[in-house]
Amino acid sequence: MKAISLLRSPAVRDSLGVGVAVGAAGLAFGTAAATAGLSPAQAVFTSMFMFTGASQFALIGVVAGGGNLVAGALGALLLGARNTLYGLRLADVLDLRGGLRRALAAHGVIDETTAVALAQPDRASARLAFTTTYVVLGTSWVVTTLVGALATERVSDIGALGLDAVGPAIFLALLWPRLREGGARTWLIAGLGAGLALAATPLLPPGVPVLLAASAALIALVGPEMRVAGPAAAPGAADAKESDNDGEGVRS
């Protein structure tokens, strides 16, 4: 009975939904990693310890292109820097005590866990939502990465499966909520970022153009501060987010 009532709680339901959806991305990551030349062990290591999807895809994109690995790592870290912002907000919401608990929780601070946790009405559900999403998503992410990596070694033509479109689709899904809710300046920053990266791609080693695109974010320093609803990007958790935008209130 307890298990059933737990399953009915919105916190757990959201987490399971997000966890399953992310599994598909894990398959894509495993495939992309193997295609880029990572061994299954390296792919699984990345999913287990880097554990932040956009950074992982960005890094292996550079590896696949035979680009400068340092630029690839910097790009991954820049993308991972948004997790610092999530952490700042989650620290308030979860109110974690104790060094070990905080150290363990830190690893789970990503788009999805933040989105689901901030969508909850109170601290107890936020903690439950954070932990369940962390565990379900983490497990599914690592397992599907392994499956994708192993499967790729047995599939001869990855292109025929259309998996090269998965990377852009994932980044698009992450960016979409910001574009939908943002104003002209949001579109300007995104457009300028894309334009800079494209213009620089033929000239600079892979990885560097994307780094260069970060300078488009300087536009945000001009004029009034941009409003960001909810925890920025939340694939699969968009529904949960829209039902409750109080996450913003938590920060301010």
Next chain:
Amino acid sequence: MTLWIVLVATAAGCYLLKFAGLAAPRRLLDNAWLRRFATAVPLALLAALIAVEALRGEGQALAWDTARMGGVGAAVAALALRAPFLVVVLAAAAVTAGLRALGL
């Protein structure tokens, strides 16, 4: 071997970035400039990644791949229809695979 070093270092860096947020002094959030820039960085980076990956060609060249762009278009359509993440990703792969099977 070099790849392992890069993977381990990047993983460690990504972890420290996450930890820094949870453990940081609250007043960091009050720094408006830092907050503004950090909020906007993912916008620029994600847009750049979409563009570069969608138009990736041989080596450093850009190339138009109709099948892949069809998949990206399908992802946009799915997002506009508020489809869940899973559907967006599957639509992109399925449309690209379909167009490629048709010889595009």
